[in-house]
Amino acid sequence: MSDFQTKLEQYAELAVRVGVNIQPGQRFIVNAPIHAAEFVRLVTRKAYEAGAALVKINWNDDQITRLRYELAPDESFEIGPKWYAAEMEELAVDGGAVLHVVADDPDLLKGIDSKRIAASQKSSSIVLSKYREYVQSDKLSWSIVAVPSESWAAKVFPNESPENQVSTMWDYIFKAVRVGETDAIAAWEAHVKTLNEKSDYLNKKAYKQLHYVAPGTDLTIGLPKGHIWAAADSISQRGDAFIANMPTEEVFTAPLKTDVNGYVSSTKPLSYGGTIIDNFKLTFKDGRIVGVEAEKGQDTLQHLVEMDEGAHYLGEVALVPHRSPISMSNILYYNTLFDENASNHLAIGSAYAFNLQGGKEMSREELTERGLNNSLVHVDFMIGSGEMDIYGITEDGQEEPVFKQGGWAF
Incomplete structure (x- = not known):
């Protein structure tokens, strides 16, 4: 063979x-x-x-x-x-x-x-x-x-x-995807453990907000009470562990729909619906996208944001070190499965129920009441770089470093 x-x-x-x-x-x-x-x-x-x-x-x-x-x-x-x-x-x-x-x-x-x-x-x-x-x-x-x-x-x-x-x-x-290593399954088990250590830390912190600062970006994102930071592995309703994305390097949660303010700029092209959207900037007020600018794919991006009311809001906040293995390959894949694992990213549209305590058992109406967004779409876009700092804001307003120069600060 x-x-x-x-x-x-x-x-x-x-x-x-x-x-x-x-x-x-x-x-x-x-x-x-x-x-x-x-x-x-x-x-x-x-x-x-x-x-x-x-x-x-x-x-x-x-x-x-x-x-x-x-x-x-x-x-x-x-x-x-x-x-x-x-x-x-x-x-x-x-x-x-x-x-x-x-x-x-x-x-x-x-x-x-x-x-x-x-x-x-x-x-x-x-x-x-x-x-x-x-x-x-x-x-x-x-x-x-x-x-x-x-x-x-x-x-x-x-x-x-x-x-x-x-x-x-x-x-x-x-x-x-760690294929070619002596034991790819064992390598994945170790990788999942490392990512879970990061999500466990963030879950203990239970920050009220995150503040993103980078060239072209100054954005504050609120997090709902009871939010859960998830990593690579998930558990299905019947109790089976699975990994939704292979590869994956992210730790992610759901934002508070109505508490996103400021502006954010993309750092990688977004391949959406068979077309490329590039060099774009989104501006937010009270969670809603109020400004859309793109050097390439402006019409496609505008149509995406106007898909429904929920497409004007965010549904995911994901943290990925700039020096992740995929990022260090210096390859632009023009495919979200790979590019999102080389960069901090956000998602336009619907939030995951499992990112909220008890969310799996909640109705869509109950999730909405708790601050999670609902939409026909869920589209990730990349915003991270080696120049990005992220601060966690505690309930009493203190800022603590979460990312410094594109990497974990803890």
Whole structure:
């Protein structure tokens, strides 16, 4: 067996045993691009070996997606995927698991009318709203992993020869998820422990607010009473541990919806809906986005913020050291799964119920009363740098360093 094949087997094992953590008798859905067939076949075999009752694959293809945006009538984008939503809701209720295999072309929808993209995003978000609530309450086990595509690899490694771009990207993906180490599963256990030490510290502190200071950023974010800082691992409703993002370097919580003031500037491009948004600045007053500026993708960003009322507010606050392994690779991935783990980031839109004490058992109305935001969207964007300082503000107004020059201050 070649070195690549050995690593691919290890990656599939990691996704099944650690990512979604398949249990005997569990139903399992894999959403994946058709060019990832070799990897998906390995995942399927590993899942059945772990005891899965049924593995269902939902395939997708960039070229077919592009054809729809180019040729379908406008009304096509008002049609939400009710069939998919029903399948995923049933999976969540039954305590199943889902793996998303991503290989997004950052420029897939370049040149497409932003109104079409916005309409498609909104119609999908509406029909998937119940499933999203299940995800944000840890109703089921889920995880996201990545595989290269030719177009994505070409975007990330333009200076490599075309025949080496995909293999180079595989090398970076394997390294980011700790595949190739003697025991990747043990490496992940150690990594999760380290991240939990940071979340435990922040949970004990229970700061009232965070104050972000960096070039282009001066932002204060309130945190709701009873907020919980989470790290890599989660527990599903049936009691199974899983890791939602592989890779992951973040510690994150939910902001207080109505207590965000100041301005923040992006530090990495955001790939959203097949287009790039870059060099943008958001201004907040009493939690609400009141100003949107972008050098690239202004219309797309404006459509995102106007998706619904909740898209004018934040749903996540995440801390990632500037010197994280992915950041130190000096690679811009044009993919949130990787880029958010190289940078402090925030999310426009809905908050996770598990970021509040007792939140998993609360209704959406109860979560709203406690200060968590609700929206059709949840979109992360990167704001961190080696010049960012963050201060935790205590109940009595004292400021304590949480980040200094882009790294942990404790």
